[in-house]
Amino acid sequence: MQSLVSGFLWCHIQQAGRSAIIQLHHRTLVTTSQNSILSLSRPFIVENDDDVSQEKGKAMSQATPSAAQATEQTLDPAAKRRIIIVCLCAAVGGFLFGYDTSVINGAVDSIAGTTSGFGLSSGMSGFSVSCALLGCVIGAWFTSQIADRLGRVPTILIAAILFIVSSIFSAIAPGIWVFIIFRFIGGLGVGLASVIGPAYIAEIAPSQMRGFLGSFQQLAIALGILASVIVNAVFAGASGGADETFWFGMSTWRWMLLSMLLPAVIMLIVSFKLPESPRFLVMKGKDDKAAEILEHIVGEADPRAKVAEIRRTVQSEHIARLSDLKGRTFGLKKVVWIAMGIAILQQLCGVNIILYYDSSLWKSVGFSEQAALNISVYRTIAAVVVTVISMFIVDKIGRRNLLKWGSIGMTVFLAVASLGFYQATVTDAGISLPGAWGPITLTAVYAFYLTFCLTWGPAMWVVIGEIFPNDIRALGVAVATAVNWIGNFLVSNTFPSLKGMVGIGNIYAIYAVFALLGLIFVVKALPETAGVKLEDMKAE
Numbered sequence: 368m369q370s371l372v373s374g375f376l377w378c379h380i381q382q383a384g385r386s387a388i389i390q391l392h393h394r395t396l397v398t399t400s401q402n403s404i405l406s407l408s409r410p411f412i413v414e415n416d417d418d419v420s421q422e423k424g425k426a427m428s429q430a431t432p433s434a435a436q437a438t439e440q441t442l443d444p445a446a447k448r449r450i451i452i453v454c455l456c457a458a459v460g461g462f463l464f465g466y467d468t469s470v471i472n473g474a475v476d477s478i479a480g481t482t483s484g485f486g487l488s489s490g491m492s493g494f495s496v497s498c499a500l501l502g503c504v505i506g507a508w509f510t511s512q513i514a515d516r517l518g519r520v521p522t523i524l525i526a527a528i529l530f531i532v533s534s535i536f537s538a539i540a541p542g543i544w545v546f547i548i549f550r551f552i553g554g555l556g557v558g559l560a561s562v563i564g565p566a567y568i569a570e571i572a573p574s575q576m577r578g579f580l581g582s583f584q585q586l587a588i589a590l591g592i593l594a595s596v597i598v599n600a601v602f603a604g605a606s607g608g609a610d611e612t613f614w615f616g617m618s619t620w621r622w623m624l625l626s627m628l629l630p631a632v633i634m635l636i637v638s639f640k641l642p643e644s645p646r647f648l649v650m651k652g653k654d655d656k657a658a659e660i661l662e663h664i665v666g667e668a669d670p671r672a673k674v675a676e677i678r679r680t681v682q683s684e685h686i687a688r689l690s691d692l693k694g695r696t697f698g699l700k701k702v703v704w705i706a707m708g709i710a711i712l713q714q715l716c717g718v719n720i721i722l723y724y725d726s727s728l729w730k731s732v733g734f735s736e737q738a739a740l741n742i743s744v745y746r747t748i749a750a751v752v753v754t755v756i757s758m759f760i761v762d763k764i765g766r767r768n769l770l771k772w773g774s775i776g777m778t779v780f781l782a783v784a785s786l787g788f789y790q791a792t793v794t795d796a797g798i799s800l801p802g803a804w805g806p807i808t809l810t811a812v813y814a815f816y817l818t819f820c821l822t823w824g825p826a827m828w829v830v831i832g833e834i835f836p837n838d839i840r841a842l843g844v845a846v847a848t849a850v851n852w853i854g855n856f857l858v859s860n861t862f863p864s865l866k867g868m869v870g871i872g873n874i875y876a877i878y879a880v881f882a883l884l885g886l887i888f889v890v891k892a893l894p895e896t897a898g899v900k901l902e903d904m905k906a907e
Contacts, residue, residue: 446573446666453664454568454580456641458587459634460523460560463530465591466627467553471496472743473599474620477609478546483618484610485543489863497859498547502554503561504852508845510562518647519567522559524638529556530631538617538625553627570644573665586758589751591630596743598626604737649677691839692846700839705892706831706847709770712885713827714854716777717878718819720862729809746813753821766830767895773822774886780815781879784808788872823885827851833896 471478478484479492487495506529514522533553540546565584572580603609606619613619642664648657654674661670694700729739761769787808792799800808835843865874 443666446664449664450572450580450666453641454572454583456637457523457564457567457571458583459630459637460526460564461584461587462591462594463526463627463630463634464557464560464564465588465593466595466630467530467533467557467591468499469592469747470595470599470623470627471499471550472596473603474609474623477618477620480610482610483612483620485546487543489867491543493860493863495543495547495550497856499550499554499557500852500856500859502551502556503558504849504856506555506558507562507848507852508558510559513559514563514566514647515650519563519570519644520638520641522563523567523641524635526556526559526563527631527635527638529553529559531628531635534625534627534631538621567641567644570646571642571660571665573667586751586754589747589754593744593747593751594630595623595626596747599623600737600741600744602626608737645674646677646681649674650681654678689842692843702834702836703843703846705894706834706843707850708888709827709830709893710847710851711854712881712888713823714851714858715878715881716781716819716823716885717858717862717874717881718816718824719855719859720874720878742809746816749813749817750820753817754825757821757825761826761829762897765895765897766826766833767889767893767897769822769826770830770889770893771886773818773826774882774889776818777815777823777882778879778886780811780818781875781882783811784815785872785875785879787811788870788875791870791872830893830896834894 475492475496478495479487479489485495506526510522513525517525529552533549533556537546537549537553540549564587568580568584599609602613602619602622606613609618609620609623611619613622617625642660643656645657645660645665648654648660657677658670658674661667661673667673692699692703694703696704729742734742757769787800787804790801790804792801831844831847862874
């Protein structure tokens with residue numbers, strides 16, 4: 368199993384062996400071990416490991432799967448249990464990541480409405496949902512400075528505090544701009560969590576377990592989404608609807624947002640118990656403490672030697688600049704265009720519309736509010752299942768094949784959904800689909816969504832983390848990830864207005880065209896990265 372990060376932000380996210388954990392900003396971490404060189408793209412360091420790890424890289428290229436398995440079997444079972452517990456605790460941030468980005472799904476119509484909400488236009492409604500994504504970009508971009516100055520664990524603590532503040536004040540916001548400000552603050556927490564969680568897990572995990580442990584973040588995101596839709600459905604069912612008054616005179620949709628407080632407090636408590644990253648401790652000259660954690664938490668047989676190895680890699684690091692991305696292909700290196708193309712196409716297929724507007728979409732075609740929320744629960748359970756399946760197959764069939772066949776399936780299902788929505792009758796009461804077109808359209812939309820979760824959702828993050836050469840990897844990943852967040856913002860922010868202007872049928876037709884463009888792009892431009900050593904990745 369390899370690490371699948373993020374990001375589907377919305378599937379998204381979120382975000383192994385030689386795969387990269389995707390993060391955001393100016394530098395990348397390359398960690399050497401006895402049998403492998405793992406590049407973890409994160410916002411902290413761009414490291415040139417040619418001099419430090421050349422011999423170990425050769426050893427890695429000659430290693431057989433059986434040898435790798437043998438190495439993994441030598442890890443002390445007690446150490447395995449300890450590190451699994453630590454990484455599960457660290458993945459609570461991923462849970463909040465998923466919860467925060469999905470909980471708005473059950474509340475969006477009520478927030479925009481006049482019964483208990485703010486009476487918003489379609490454009491303002493879209494912005495009230497997508498404003499958190501702007502916070503995501505900024506939070507992720509500045510994670511490097513915070514994590515390198517204060518530490519990985521304090522950064523997790525700060526993210527928890529941001530989640531707590533956002534949960535409380537967005538729930539009690541008296542007006543739309545107060546609501547937007549605190550949703551933006553929640554977005555900052557998501558940005559921090561999307562970066563620091565996988566990076567922390569990658570730094571503290573033994574190399575032979577890094578792929579498995581790295582997948583905790585992706586799974587936590589999916590479980591966070593599942594938890595939020597279950598809470599939304601339960602609250603709406605208990606009160607009679609998101610607009611109805613619930614406990615203490617507050618509308619149900621406000622309680623939906625406030626429900627994030629519980630996991631955020633758990634994250635805050637857990638962050639006080641986490642050990643600091645050995646790599647950060649070495650960076651700060653705390654070698655004895657790093658060796659202690661490597662021995663007692665990670666189960667490192669020779670912690671002093673590992674500390675010395677980390678020390679050598681730290682000393683070989685240098686900071687990459689945006690000018691390093693310049694090249695011969697329209698002013699940039701070819702690999703930068705490829706990564707940005709994959710990143711933006713992942714969003715332009717419209718998958719996050721299901722995440723953010725799932726309930727409102729199905730209410731518009733005749734489902735009750737409770738039925739629409741129940742559908743969200745079933746959809747998210749299925750997404751968790753296919754996410755786990757993807758963890759097992761991404762290395763077996765290759766990134767390129769996974770993206771290619773995913774594009775084909777997504778194009779077909781989006782086209783069918785578009786055709787179904789073309790049959791819709793629009794009235795003042797909403798949209799209705801005649802006869803069999805209702806179940807056909809619903810099935811097509813969810814088949815598209817699950818295909819995405821199986822393929823483009825996780826595989827895009829793996830690809831952009833692997834495809835860059837070592838010297839520009841994290842900076843390149845930062846740019847590609849920013850493009851992905853921006854695409855997410857644009858799609859989420861334009862859907863409400865486009866739905867009224869051109870109709871849902873035409874919107875899904877546009878998404879189908881972008882899914883088809885994704886297929887063409889993968890076939891024509893994307894090289895296969897599975898099985899390629901990270902130090903062998905080419906820029907042009």
